[in-house]
Amino acid sequence: MTQAVSKQSAAERLFTLTCCLMAAPVIGLSKRDIFASVSSYAQQASEMAKEKMFDRDKTALRDMGVALEVLDSLSFEEGDTARYRIARGSFSWPKDFVINAEHLALLELAAKAWNNQLLSKSAHSGLTRLKSLGVMQTSRELSIFTPRLLAQHDSFAPLADAIANSNMVAFEYRKPDSEQAVREVSPLKLRFIEGQWVLLAKQGTQIKNFLLRRIISKVTSLDNASKPVSDEEVAQAEAELADFVSNNKAVLEVEQDTEAWWHFGGPEGSQVEIHFMDEALLAEDLMEFGSEVRVVSPESLATRIRSGLEKVVQVHA
Amino acid sequence: MPKQELDSEELFNLALSIVGLVLRDGPMQVKELSEHFGFSEKTIVKAVKTIANSEDIGRFETHFYVDEELLDEGEVDFSAGRSALSEPPVLSKRQTTSLAAGLDFLAALPQFSQNSALAQVREIIGSGTEPITDLGLNEDQQRLEPLRSAILNKQQIVAQYVNQLGQKSSRAIDPLRIDFIGRRHYLRGWCHLKQELRSFRLDRIIDIEVTDQEITKQGSSATIPEEVFGALSTELTVEITASSEASEIFWNFPSFDLKKDANGSTTGKIQVGNLQALGRHVSRYGGEVVVLAPQSAREAVSEFAKLAMTGYDGPGDED
Incomplete structure (x- = not known):
């Protein structure tokens, strides 16, 4: 054991490793260089223990956004001749990004929204990283809001990971009024629309929207890399969904002075017209108002609600 | 924090x-x-x-x-020293994804829909500036603005509030914070009538009057718990089972003893404030949620659904 150096914590080891790799010459460092430079490795009893520790650390670095590169002129695989370095330029922010107090307050809210679930840890560590861009006064204006996400869908984290790693996924999906089926898709984006989490993904040649609550199996990550999709294609798919929503109209009759009536803004007459993304979801929202709302059109929505309520009565008979 | x-x-x-x-x-x-x-x-x-x-x-x-x-x-x-490390690395993909999803969520809320700083951050963090469909909570916007200024100026408000049972009352409130939980806004504040911290659903506040009186000592010294659900004074435990798609019902109540079966259905217990409110929460899932016990809860749900069906019994074109 080297006398001058006390035992390093795991965080110290990761930090030293990062510094050594950053200071490395262009050709990178060999594993042997690394094991000789970072005291935690030097202190390991066996080669195998060093290797294991290094493998864990490589994953930790990559998880934390450090772009570790492996170079090997002799082999396509990561062998003993491999050399390691951190990609130049991976340690810089977009040049024109000037962060201000309001940006930071919003990012703080975005991280807090996770409320200790799922991606909370990544969101908070990302926020910490962003805070290195400067100290500023926090804004009281925004501190009065505390939005909380309820995204406890089991599929959320694996889908977010697949998006990050650009790989395809498979899951079983059930649309209302049809059988469940396995879908193999390239996930692109998770979006929050009308109170629902929606996955934007490429299936075959088409970009489609999937409601997370209708994914009824585990999400399996496939070995295939996801299909490349241009920003234009994504923008187009998003615009199509917005068009679709604005063309979906329902007319409702609302009983005056009831909660439903206030919910729809206390309309002058008894009728309101609304737009919706998904008829089955709208039916749920309307069934909650019970007898306070009656659907005038479309007929399909009225039928859906009637049969939904019949089923409720039936299973509680 | x-x-x-x-x-x-x-x-x-x-x-x-x-x-x-x-x-x-x-x-x-x-x-x-x-x-x-x-x-x-x-x-x-x-x-x-x-x-x-x-x-x-x-x-x-x-x-x-x-x-x-x-x-x-x-x-x-x-x-x-000899370090070449001068800046922290940019965010990892996972960090970016989680922040981007959080920002998307904010962008869907009416109080942030016109926020230009949010649009700037979303452009950099990768979720784009394209407006995403909002939550359809535009009605809340009218209530948010007076509440926001009342909270910042520490002014009492008088709200006309309709509770879960449809009963209307006038409440003097020290407004403290606005939470958005799941899909709804809640005002959290000190209720002068009940002399305790309460949550008020924004869509049930039908009128707000901002007074020129400062909020009370009790209000300004109250600590709002981070907990989404406060302790209910009259709690009833109800056992339910929900299909995979409807299992989100468990997120809306304090819930426990959850078990998932091979089909993806979840069975467990929830705590509810009153049976009338349970009827609407269960009925919305159109039979995908079934109350198992107690019998009184099953009956309450059935009653709610039967009453709701009356609107659909007629020929539709009746005069």
Whole structure:
């Protein structure tokens, strides 16, 4: 054991490793260089223990956004001749990004929204990283809001990971009024629309929207890399969904002075017209108002609600 | 807000971030860093020591020199030895994805829909500036504005409120915070009538009058619990089963004893304030949620659905 150096914590080891790799010459460092430079490795009893520790650390670095590169002129695989370095330029922010107090307050809210679930840890560590861009006064204006996400869908984290790693996924999906089926898709984006989490993904040649609550199996990550999709294609798919929503109209009759009536803004007459993304979801929202709302059109929505309520009565008979 | 102890990856992350900040802006107080990053002073010192203990033992060289004496006095300063590390790395994909999803969520809320700073951040963090479909909560917007100014100016309000049972009352409230939980806004405030902290659903507030009276001492000294659900005074435990798609019902109540079967259905217990409100929560899922016990709860749900069906019995074109 080297006398001058006390035992390093795991965080110290990761930090030293990062510094050594950053200071490395262009050709990178060999594993042997690394094991000789970072005291935690030097202190390991066996080669195998060093290797294991290094493998864990490589994953930790990559998880934390450090772009570790492996170079090997002799082999396509990561062998003993491999050399390691951190990609130049991976340690810089977009040049024109000037962060201000309001940006930071919003990012703080975005991280807090996770409320200790799922991606909370990544969101908070990302926020910490962003805070290195400067100290500023926090804004009281925004501190009065505390939005909380309820995204406890089991599929959320694996889908977010697949998006990050650009790989395809498979899951079983059930649309209302049809059988469940396995879908193999390239996930692109998770979006929050009308109170629902929606996955934007490429299936075959088409970009489609999937409601997370209708994914009824585990999400399996496939070995295939996801299909490349241009920003234009994504923008187009998003615009199509917005068009679709604005063309979906329902007319409702609302009983005056009831909660439903206030919910729809206390309309002058008894009728309101609304737009919706998904008829089955709208039916749920309307069934909650019970007898306070009656659907005038479309007929399909009225039928859906009637049969939904019949089923409720039936299973509680 | 000081948090619990960090794990080693998070501490490493914090150390990288402190390096970036101090090299950029110069020496800083531990106290200042603690407030900025939202971690305890002890955690900040620990992260700084992580930076100090980064010697390359192969070359006997140090990456950073930390002034330990200054650190004991509460100041953080260090100079780069042979380090090439001058800025923390950009965000990992997972960090970006989680922040982007959080920002998307904010963008869907009416109080942020016109926020230009949010649009700027979303452009950089990768979710784009395209407006996403909003939550259809535009009605809340009219209530949010007076509430926001009342909270910031510490003014009492008088609200006309309709509770879960449809009963209307006039409440004097010290407004404290606005939460958005799941899909609804709640005003959290000190209720003068009940003499306790209460949550009020915004869509049930039908009128708001902002008074010129300052909020009371009880209101300004009250701590709002982070808990989404407060303790209910009249609680009833109800056993339910929900299909995979309807299992989100468990997120809306304090719930326990949850079990998932092979088909993806979840069975468990929830605590509800009253049976009438249960009817609507269960009926919305059109039979995908079934109340198992007690019998009184099953009957309440059935009654609610039967009453709701009356609107659909007629021919539809009746005069």
